[in-house]
Amino acid sequence: MLAEVPSATLLGVEGHRVLVEVHVGQGLPGFTVVGLPDASCREARDRVRAAILSSKLKWPDTRITVNLAPTHVRKVGSGLDLAIAIALLGASKQLKAEAFRGLAFFGELGLNGTLRPILGVLPLVDALHGGRVVVPVDNLDEARLVRKDALGVSSLSQLVSVLTNEEAWPNPPLQEHEIAEGGDSCDLAEVQGHPVARRALEVAATGGHHVLMVGPPGSGKTMLAERLPSLLPNLDARGAMDVSRVHSAAGLLRMRNGLLRRPPFRSPHHTASLVALIGGGSTLLRPGEVSLASGGVLFLDELGEFPAAHLDALRQPLESGIIRVARANTNVTLPARFLLVAATNPCPCGIGQWGECRCTPGQIARYGRRLSSPLLDRFDIRLAVDPPEPAMVFASQRSGESSSEVRSRVELARLRASERGVTSNRELRGEALEKFAPISEQGQKLLRSRLESGSLSMRGAQRTRAVALTLRDLEGTGGPITTDDLEGALLLRGEEQQIGVVA
Amino acid sequence: MTDSTGLPQPTTALPHEAYLTALASLDQVGPARLRWLLSYGSPELVWQLLRAGKVCDPPAQLAVKAEQLNKWVAEANLLNPQELWNKCCALGVGVLALGSAGYPPSLALDLDPPVVLFHLGNPDLISAPSVAIVGTRRATGYGLRVAEELGAGLAQAGVMVVSGLALGIDAAAHAGSLSVGPSGAAVAAVVGAGLDAPCPVRNRKLAQKVAAAGVIFSEVPPYVQAAPWRFPVRNRILAALADVVVVVESAGAGGSMHTVKEALARDIPIMSVPGPIDSRASEGTNRLLSDGAEPCLGVDDILMALGLSNIVRGSPNKRKLEAPLEQRPAPNEAGQRALAAIGWRPVSVEHLGLRSGLEFSQLASTLSWLETHGWIQRTGGWIERCARGD
Structure with missing residues (x-):
């Protein structure tokens, strides 16, 4: 009269193993689900009952108790429906225990018994060790990314016939997914002019340096930012799994593409809520935009329009590459290792030509104050982006390098960085910088003079050094950092204060 | 009493x-x-x-x-x-009524004297000769530098500098004048707001120094809310206090041009500092020159207009204006290309890269060299060419 079936529930981007126990016994007819189910999980009662009846199976008119163990973990969503149904059929002796031994079940049931796809199959399946998994057929491709032997069924009645050996397991062919090359929709070759910004993007892609673009509307900030992912190399196997896991948990994994191999690009609007940006919510703890951008690029357009609290919430993930979302009864750690690209106007009126701005000094000062200096400090590259002069656009129809050309340089340079034991030069600090980024004598003189003149802070010098190292990596000839590298890094770093300086 | x-x-x-x-x-x-x-x-x-x-x-x-x-x-x-x-x-605000003993004589004889004048500092320091230095709040590096030099030069020559304590040219002129220290002439400011908050917050320190070394006048009682219409009205006091009005940088229309109008009505000589013809900030000053204002090419020109210098313009024993002796090392070919591409108007790095056609690394090292040697200066994202080294 007792049966148990393994399944899993989703918290953040991690699956947690759940054992579904069903007891069918003497007593008044009734159906209770215990073990901290949330509302959508408790609704499983009605779905399971209807699905069993419409699949021409018997509903036991006795006391039914479903327990979801461990009972202290909150169970969210409809993914446990199928496991409950199978355990119930086992407990009511309609299925033999041997029939489903060693199998784990996932899937939402329709009232007519069909199986519907669920969120986060990838992390859910990954959470189970040993045994085979049965998932809705629509989730099969996703499940097979981690479990080649995953099984897919389309309805409860089909599953019951298979388990009672009336039918064989349906076996759709395993699809091999090619890495989609050129999957990026835009190319750097389409960018006219912007010689400095192009170089800046290349450096950002190589060293993982965060970029702040300051410029009037229409100067090409968004266009440039959208092309940054196309300069990033393909994700390696582990990176692809991590990114796919997050996208799966958010329900964004497109099944046909298999594992996500290209770095993601997310550009949330400035009205996004704090939870949408950072992740959370009271039950599901869904990954936010920063986690979805993990492994790729997070683009914040109109940085100054984001509420200050939201921007300051980005400081932890920018520092540590993860975000901890804590709620009263749970806390999860979400990945947030993204390359931040932000764009802002120089002033409220946004007219970028020298002398054309009509903002009052007070307005400009207020605008500048919206961005806290600890946040601005995180940007190693600060670009003043200007719309190209019309004469220049038509004079130089010659298009620049394409993304793939730049990307091949980036890949080579990243190899050098990976020898240092970090994924990007951005992460080098203090002693590691001393060790890996020696500076030529001339270069030291240059840095010293900048420090003495006060145009560079101590922290600024460190960051300049890291960017210079990236420039050295791109050069590819090795050796200590030269004055050329430092000068390039200084040019990319720009002035400490850019917003609100418009004349 | x-x-x-x-x-x-x-x-x-x-x-x-x-x-x-x-x-x-x-x-x-x-x-x-x-x-x-x-x-x-x-x-x-x-x-x-x-x-x-x-x-x-x-x-x-x-x-x-x-x-x-x-x-x-x-x-x-x-x-x-x-x-x-x-x-x-x-x-500590003093109040002077028209006709009272301490009321500045130059204002008492004005076309439109303020009925009541509030002041911080010592109004007895008001003494001829005095020069009003006015200009735009959106000044370029050039304008700020010139205003500061003129302010310092005049203070050294014992001429009181009068200005409006606004951002930009006004602040630079005051700062220049104060930089001479106690040996220089007194400083005066005329503001359009109440003396509890006479100027933008950024100039507050400067205002304290002006009050300590001279006087700040206002027609507006303290704690009266500032209003835009009060600023043009105060310009007439600025003009009335000055023996010469010097416009350093100004757009075609604006507060400075209003001061010029008030000065014209009072037959006060107007001098204008020439600037690049394609610079917006010099539009008004260049227009004044073409309309017949005296050009101001340095402190000597102003002293001459005040009658404090016996050197006649064009005479052989005229003291030379500060010799434009170039002490900066000459830039190399790339540097010259960059300078030519910058021109005399602030430009962004991005445009400079396009115009000069220099590669990124070359551009970076060229700009760094030019900045180190005083050929260019940077403000925010802008790069500006310097006419003279420091």
Whole structure:
């Protein structure tokens, strides 16, 4: 009269193993689900009952108790429906225990018994060790990314016939997914002019340096930012799994593409809520935009329009590459290792030509104050982006390098960085910088003079050094950092204060 | 009672300056309306009449509506002149009425003298000769540098610099004048706001220094809310205090041009600092030059206009203007290309890269060299060419 079936529930981007126990016994007819189910999980009662009846199976008119163990973990969503149904059929002796031994079940049931796809199959399946998994057929491709032997069924009645050996397991062919090359929709070759910004993007892609673009509307900030992912190399196997896991948990994994191999690009609007940006919510703890951008690029357009609290919430993930979302009864750690690209106007009126701005000094000062200096400090590259002069656009129809050309340089340079034991030069600090980024004598003189003149802070010098190292990596000839590298890094770093300086 | 410097002394019997302050503190009262109100008699009498609602029939050109009059009556019944007076005392703000002993003579003889003048610092320091240095708040590096040099040069020559304590040219002129230290001439400022907050916050320190080394005037009583219309009105005081008005940088229209108009009405010579013809900030000054204003090519030109220099323009023994001796090392070919591409107008790095056609690394090292050697300076994302090294 007792049966148990393994399944899993989703918290953040991690699956947690759940054992579904069903007891069918003497007593008044009734159906209770215990073990901290949330509302959508408790609704499983009605779905399971209807699905069993419409699949021409018997509903036991006795006391039914479903327990979801461990009972202290909150169970969210409809993914446990199928496991409950199978355990119930086992407990009511309609299925033999041997029939489903060693199998784990996932899937939402329709009232007519069909199986519907669920969120986060990838992390859910990954959470189970040993045994085979049965998932809705629509989730099969996703499940097979981690479990080649995953099984897919389309309805409860089909599953019951298979388990009672009336039918064989349906076996759709395993699809091999090619890495989609050129999957990026835009190319750097389409960018006219912007010689400095192009170089800046290349450096950002190589060293993982965060970029702040300051410029009037229409100067090409968004266009440039959208092309940054196309300069990033393909994700390696582990990176692809991590990114796919997050996208799966958010329900964004497109099944046909298999594992996500290209770095993601997310550009949330400035009205996004704090939870949408950072992740959370009271039950599901869904990954936010920063986690979805993990492994790729997070683009914040109109940085100054984001509420200050939201921007300051980005400081932890920018520092540590993860975000901890804590709620009263749970806390999860979400990945947030993204390359931040932000764009802002120089002033409220946004007219970028020298002398054309009509903002009052007070307005400009207020605008500048919206961005806290600890946040601005995180940007190693600060670009003043200007719309190209019309004469220049038509004079130089010659298009620049394409993304793939730049990307091949980036890949080579990243190899050098990976020898240092970090994924990007951005992460080098203090002693590691001393060790890996020696500076030529001339270069030291240059840095010293900048420090003495006060145009560079101590922290600024460190960051300049890291960017210079990236420039050295791109050069590819090795050796200590030269004055050329430092000068390039200084040019990319720009002035400490850019917003609100418009004349 | 007030002593000769006009510093208020808290007394039991209110001086008539207290009632003047109260009248000037009324909503939307400027110099013209104040003069009309005073046509009824002494400030104290006007105050009592106003409280009783017996002030009526304003002249049409003052455009005082009936509601405005009612508002004044209400305000007069709420305001306590004693309180206002105590506030002035607490701030250390002096009050000078037209005709009183300490009132600056150059203003007393003006076309449109302020009926009441509030001041911080010592108004006795006002002495001929004085020069008003005015200009735009959106100044370029060039304008700021010139204003500062002129301010310092004039202070050294014993000429008082008068300006408006605004951002940009005004602040640079004051700073230059103060940089000479106690050996230089006094400094004066005329502001359009109440003396509790005479200037933008960024200039607050500067204002304290001006008050310590000279005087700040305002026609507006302290704690009266600043209003845009008060700034053009104060420009006439600025012009009236000066023997020469120098415009350093100004767009085609703006506060500086208003000061020029006021100066013209008073037959005060106007001098203009030439600038690049394609610079927006020099549009107004270059226009003034073509309209016949005296060019100001340095401190000597201003001293000459004041009659303080016996060197006649064009005479062989004329002291040379500061020799434009180039002490900076000559830039290399790439540097020259970059300088040519910058021109005389601030430009962004991005445009510079396009215009000069220099590769990124070359551009970076060229700019770094030019900046180190004083050929260019950077403000925010902008790169600006410097005409002279420091």
